Amino acid sequence: MSPDNVxxxxxxxxxxRFGGFHxxxxxxxxxxxxxxxxxxxxxxxxxxxxxxxxSGLYAPDRGEVLFDGTSVGGMASHKLVHRGINRTFxxxxxxxxxxxxxxxxxxxxxxxxxxxxxxxxDLLEEYRLADVADRPAHDLTNVQQKMLDLVRALATQPRLxxxxxxxxxxxxTELDWIAERIKALAKGGLAIIVxxxxxxxxxxxxxxxxxxxxxxxxxxxxxxxxxxxxEVIEVxxxxxxxx
Amino acid sequence: MLYPLIAGVLFGLYFSLVGIxxxxxxxxxxxxxxxxxxxxxxGAFVAFGVxxxxxxxxxxxxxxxxALFCVAGLLLYWILVPRLQRARDPEMLSFILFFGxxxxxxxxxxxxxxxxxxxxxxRELANSLSGVRAAIFGGEATNGPFQIFxxxxxxxxxxxxxxxxxxxxxxxLYLYRTRLxxxxxxxxxxxxxAIATGINVDRVSAAAFGIGLGLAAVAGVFAPFMFGSFTPxxxxxxxxxxxxxxxxxxxxxxxxxxxxxxxxxxxxxxxxTYLSSxxxxxxYVLLIxxxxxxxxxxxxxxxxxx
Numbered sequence: 001m002s003p004d005n006v007x008x009x010x011x012x013x014x015x016x017r018f019g020g021f022h023x024x025x026x027x028x029x030x031x032x033x034x035x036x037x038x039x040x041x042x043x044x045x046x047x048x049x050x051x052x053x054x055s056g057l058y059a060p061d062r063g064e065v066l067f068d069g070t071s072v073g074g075m076a077s078h079k080l081v082h083r084g085i086n087r088t089f090x091x092x093x094x095x096x097x098x099x100x101x102x103x104x105x106x107x108x109x110x111x112x113x114x115x116x117x118x119x120x121x122d123l124l125e126e127y128r129l130a131d132v133a134d135r136p137a138h139d140l141t142n143v144q145q146k147m148l149d150l151v152r153a154l155a156t157q158p159r160l161x162x163x164x165x166x167x168x169x170x171x172x173t174e175l176d177w178i179a180e181r182i183k184a185l186a187k188g189g190l191a192i193i194v195x196x197x198x199x200x201x202x203x204x205x206x207x208x209x210x211x212x213x214x215x216x217x218x219x220x221x222x223x224x225x226x227x228x229x230x231e232v233i234e235v236x237x238x239x240x241x242x243x
Numbered sequence: 244m245l246y247p248l249i250a251g252v253l254f255g256l257y258f259s260l261v262g263i264x265x266x267x268x269x270x271x272x273x274x275x276x277x278x279x280x281x282x283x284x285x286g287a288f289v290a291f292g293v294x295x296x297x298x299x300x301x302x303x304x305x306x307x308x309x310a311l312f313c314v315a316g317l318l319l320y321w322i323l324v325p326r327l328q329r330a331r332d333p334e335m336l337s338f339i340l341f342f343g344x345x346x347x348x349x350x351x352x353x354x355x356x357x358x359x360x361x362x363x364x365x366r367e368l369a370n371s372l373s374g375v376r377a378a379i380f381g382g383e384a385t386n387g388p389f390q391i392f393x394x395x396x397x398x399x400x401x402x403x404x405x406x407x408x409x410x411x412x413x414x415x416l417y418l419y420r421t422r423l424x425x426x427x428x429x430x431x432x433x434x435x436x437a438i439a440t441g442i443n444v445d446r447v448s449a450a451a452f453g454i455g456l457g458l459a460a461v462a463g464v465f466a467p468f469m470f471g472s473f474t475p476x477x478x479x480x481x482x483x484x485x486x487x488x489x490x491x492x493x494x495x496x497x498x499x500x501x502x503x504x505x506x507x508x509x510x511x512x513x514x515x516t517y518l519s520s521x522x523x524x525x526x527y528v529l530l531i532x533x534x535x536x537x538x539x540x541x542x543x544x545x546x547x548x549x
Contacts, residue, residue: 057438081441089439095432106429111441156441 008191014063023049025215036192038202041212047195051162055087056080081111084159092149094137101133104155111156160191167201179204247512253404255508259501260407262488264458270431270495271451274337278345280481286463287473300371308460316456320449352475362472368399399468487526493540
């Protein structure tokens with residue numbers, strides 16, 4: 001594991017175009033082991049695109065993605081999983097006909113990045129899936145599918161975890177509970193990048209946020225400071241609120 | 244009535260083999276291989292070559308065609324498919340690409356072999372096994388008709404149906420009893436999830452594409468016996484038939500193709516027997532009927548939007 005002050009992921013000058021649209025336009029940031037970094041911004045600001053590029057779903061058109069000192073930009077997703085980068089999806093898509101347990105078995109068997117880690121029963125217990133472990137994924141509620149998506153990613157023992165709107169659809173009690181789980185994961189040394197619209201949740205769990213707009217970083221620091229920056233207020237609420 | 248039913252089942256099992264490769268490729272890659280029938284036609288040329296050039300039992304063409312087209316499929320996958328997958332609408336683009344590919348295969352085969360119809364005498368198929376047959380069923384070591392419920396059926400139909408059952412059984416074993424098969428089913432179920440799980444989707448897809456083309460070529464080995472003759476233009480008809488069989492069973496569910504094949508085969512034989520002048524319309528009528536009545540196919544678990 002990298003020392004806490006040495007970034008495990010560095011993203012330099014990332015550019016991603018879709019036709020003439022620049023979804024990412026010179027994005028640069030880093031995240032260290034044990035840190036929870038929030039990516040926030042209005043819809044279309046490039047948060048999910050950033051996660052898609054880091055997780056290998058898209059190849060960057062320019063720029064560098066360095067994971068543990070190695071350039072991994074454009075590397076196939078499955079290779080990144082084996083190197084220790086995994087993610088969750090906004091809309092979870094588990095193997096629907098497989099049971100919860102079988103979904104995890106597939107992840108542990110084919111995507112394992114580390115040699116040790118929590119047992120399957122511990123993961124199921126910890127993320128409240130033990131009672132439904134032998135039910136097919138299509139029987140699960142939306143929240144349970146989200147937890148399965150998270151546990152599937154954790155089962156591969158990542159060193160960098162990308163969470164794409166994990167909190168959407170969770171009730172306040174569930175939000176508090178999952179916030180504690182995420183903080184515990186970071187305490188264990190996992191680097192976590194969170195994309196989220198729920199600012200209360202972001203404030204509760206992140207050490208630092210990057211505020212994005214039009215594919216660029218417009219602020220880096222704590223959320224408490226970000227909400228006082230006129231440029232940040234402008235992109236979230238419109239020009240007249242920034243004055 | 245019994246004769247067309249039994250003949251229909253024999254043909255149906257063969258039609259399952261005709262379609263299963265197309266469905267495997269679609270299930271894994273969401274790519275409609277409109278050149279599927281052309282690989283089947285090339286398989287028929289393998290059987291013809293084995294019989295006329297090498298003087299061997301056309302059945303020898305089965306392992307040759309499978310191996311040859313598995314390798315061709317792997318090569319073709321790495322050349323064509325990754326580019327296709329990067330397109331915004333790979334399913335639509337696959338129609339155009341593989342339609343063009345089908346035309347190229349047909350044109351090149353016509354240039355090399357001409358347009359004349361080719362056939363292989365029915366008794367030549369599995370002739371080398373007639374001794375084995377005599378040992379099992381008794382009688383003389385000839386490749387004469389098979390008796391089923393007192394009715395005579397050409398031995399070639401029975402051989403084609405038997406090989407089809409074996410091939411479908413092998414596909415089942417591959418999908419449900421091998422590591423590669425587990426990965427293949429994972430990719431068929433959820434491509435994105437499979438990638439996020441750490442599965443090398445390209446390698447799995449290449450294997451499925453190779454196996455799909457290999458199965459098409461194996462079906463092609465029996466085409467001269469099931470349809471009487473073949474030409475380079477045979478590919479288009481074979482693609483249409485495969486498509487109907489696959490849609491009948493369930494698009495994206497390779498084992499549903501077995502049921503689709505039998506339903507198609509029995510319908511084909513009944514129409515051939517009682518309304519033979521309408522037989523050419525059957526694939527289209529069945530296709531329209533299934534799309535209107537049950538678009539997800541007979542064994543469809545989920546309705547495809549695209």
